[in-house]
Amino acid sequence: MSTTLGIGVIGCGNISAAYMRLSPLFKGIEMRACADLAEAAAQARAEEFTLRADTIEGLLASDDIDIIVNLTVPNAHFEVSKAILEAGKHVYSEKPFVLTTAEGAALKAMAEAQGLRVGSAPDTFLGGAHQFARHLIDAGAVGRIASGTCFVQSPGMEMWHPNPDFFFQPGGGPILDLGPYYVSNLVQLLGPVKRVTAMSSMAQVERTITSQPRFGEKIPVGTPTTIHAILAFESGAQVTYCASWDVWEHGHSNMELYGLEGTIHVPDPNFFGGEVRMTRKGAFVNPGLAWDHPFGVANDNGRANYRTAGLADMAQAIIDGRPHRCSDDFALHVVDVMTAILASGEEGTFKDITTPCARPEALGPDAARALLA
Numbered sequence: 001m002s003t004t005l006g007i008g009v010i011g012c013g014n015i016s017a018a019y020m021r022l023s024p025l026f027k028g029i030e031m032r033a034c035a036d037l038a039e040a041a042a043q044a045r046a047e048e049f050t051l052r053a054d055t056i057e058g059l060l061a062s063d064d065i066d067i068i069v070n071l072t073v074p075n076a077h078f079e080v081s082k083a084i085l086e087a088g089k090h091v092y093s094e095k096p097f098v099l100t101t102a103e104g105a106a107l108k109a110m111a112e113a114q115g116l117r118v119g120s121a122p123d124t125f126l127g128g129a130h131q132f133a134r135h136l137i138d139a140g141a142v143g144r145i146a147s148g149t150c151f152v153q154s155p156g157m158e159m160w161h162p163n164p165d166f167f168f169q170p171g172g173g174p175i176l177d178l179g180p181y182y183v184s185n186l187v188q189l190l191g192p193v194k195r196v197t198a199m200s201s202m203a204q205v206e207r208t209i210t211s212q213p214r215f216g217e218k219i220p221v222g223t224p225t226t227i228h229a230i231l232a233f234e235s236g237a238q239v240t241y242c243a244s245w246d247v248w249e250h251g252h253s254n255m256e257l258y259g260l261e262g263t264i265h266v267p268d269p270n271f272f273g274g275e276v277r278m279t280r281k282g283a284f285v286n287p288g289l290a291w292d293h294p295f296g297v298a299n300d301n302g303r304a305n306y307r308t309a310g311l312a313d314m315a316q317a318i319i320d321g322r323p324h325r326c327s328d329d330f331a332l333h334v335v336d337v338m339t340a341i342l343a344s345g346e347e348g349t350f351k352d353i354t355t356p357c358a359r360p361e362a363l364g365p366d367a368a369r370a371l372l373a
Contacts, residue, residue, distance in 0.1 A: 004030050005090075005315045006064045010056055010080055011071030012036040012045040014161075015094060018307045019069060020049040022300075026312035027373040028319060029067075035059040060087040067092055067117075067315060074171040078103040081118070085110045090318065092119040092311045095180035097331035099171050100339065101355060104332035111328065117317070119324055120331035123310025125185045126363045127272025128296020133257075133264055134189050134362055136278060136287055142259030145190055148239040150255045152178050152270075153247035158209045158219070165219050167245075168207060173223035174243040178270070179338045180331075182241065182255070183231075185269035187330070189257065190233045192357040193337045198229035200345025203246040229341045241341075272296065273304030293365045294372060312371050313363070325360035333357030 007029050009016055016034065023031045033052040036042040046053035059065060060083060068084045070077060070093040078098050084091040085107065097120035098104045111118045124130065137145060152174065157167040166172050187193065202224050209217045226244040233239070242252075255266035262281060267274025273296045278287040295306045310326035317324035333355045340351035 003319060004028060005066040005318065006030055006032045007311070008032060008054070008059045008062065008065040008068045009034040009071055010036070010059060010068055010084075011094075012038075012041040013071065016045055016071050017048070018305075019071070019311070020045065020051065022305065023308045023311070025306065025373060026308060026371055028315045028371075029308070029312050032064055033059055033062060060084065060089070066090060067311070069311065070094060073166050074099060074176065075166070078107070081107055082110065085114065085116055085118070088114065088116070090117040090314070092314055092326075093121065095121045096176050096338065097328070097335050099176070099335070101332060101336050104328065104335055108328050108332065117314055117324065118328040119310060119314040119326045120328065121310060121326065122181050122184055123307065123313075123326050124181055124269055124272050125188045126295060126309045126313070126325065126368070127304060127306065128291070128293030128368075129267050129272065129274040129276050130185055130188070130269060131293055131363050131368075132276050132287070132291045132296070133266045135291065135364070136264055136276070137189055137257070138362070141278060141287065142257075142262035142264055142280065145235070145237045145257050145259050147237060148255065148257040149252070150182050150186065150239055150241045151250065151252035152182055152254065153242065153244040153250050153252070155248050156207060156225070156245035158207045158211065160211050162211055162213065164207075164209060164211070168219060168221045168223060168225070170223050173225060174245050175224070175227055175338050175341055179243060179341075180334055181269045182243070183334045183337050184330070185255070185266070186231065186239060187334060187337075187357065188360055189266070190237050190239075191235050191359050192233065192333060193231050193353045194234045195232040195350055195352050196229055196337060196340045196344055197350045198227055198341045198345040199348075200224035200227040200342065202226075224342065224345060227341060227345055229344070231337065271303060272306050273298065291365070294368050295363075309368075309371065316371060323361070325363060327360065329355070329357055330360055
């Protein structure tokens, strides 16, 4: 097998630029072509990043493409990923992986039948800060984690996104759009979720776009925009998780995990880096300066940004014949948790999580360096 796998992209919207710009940081992958239903969008990205613009059908049939990255809108993820597998290629999807557990199970069965891999963003949990938090937890630095809190709250997406409509329809909302970052990090830190309960609401029936070029246009809301949930983990930990697009300002930390001997403050899992703080029995302690993780180094306008790390890890896993970290089992478990939260909020019931999931292998500093070009 080649030591470099050819990468193609379907979906040339906002997020595609990050994949194309950052993929050269990693070995084992080479971005080669892109496609989009809007051919002009594919042509523009191809010219920007010196790629081959192709039709979707042409990309699916391309002999030089081994993995196709699915960057379409969430409600198209399943059908596009299915088409990629039917074309005999590995697939790596943007989050959320799929919108139902049945869709995820179908993709998994297809991939296994053909000996193909399926992976999914987010990969921010592979960042230096979050892997450091995991290192501290696994080392017992604050004792067994018994509980925690997690907050992701803002005024909404219509203030910056040029076409925010899909964020406020089923398949969007703060749980399915932002939840993958937070739930993925909680699962990689604490292990699988056993049960959830939630309450949800929709503060407005329509939103007013304040971004360009559609400033002032009103769009309907068809999904909850404020959700308060409790996640019970198989480890025994319980975490309060609040996600909202109806909050102008708040003073909550992104993520705090409470151990029997101290607390770990985890930075925003929407990003790869940030400061990890720790206390032991109420007193601040320096958790250690020896953690030299390459995915915690600022490399993009003052932030650590290593998007495509999960894609690169999957490609290297294919080459090496080992499991990949952003796996379909892991991503599907996260989808199961998120959809159970939404169902619990709608029905007012507890929801058991039925999908099996193992914590992905930790990505320490040496393993991360091994992924870099």
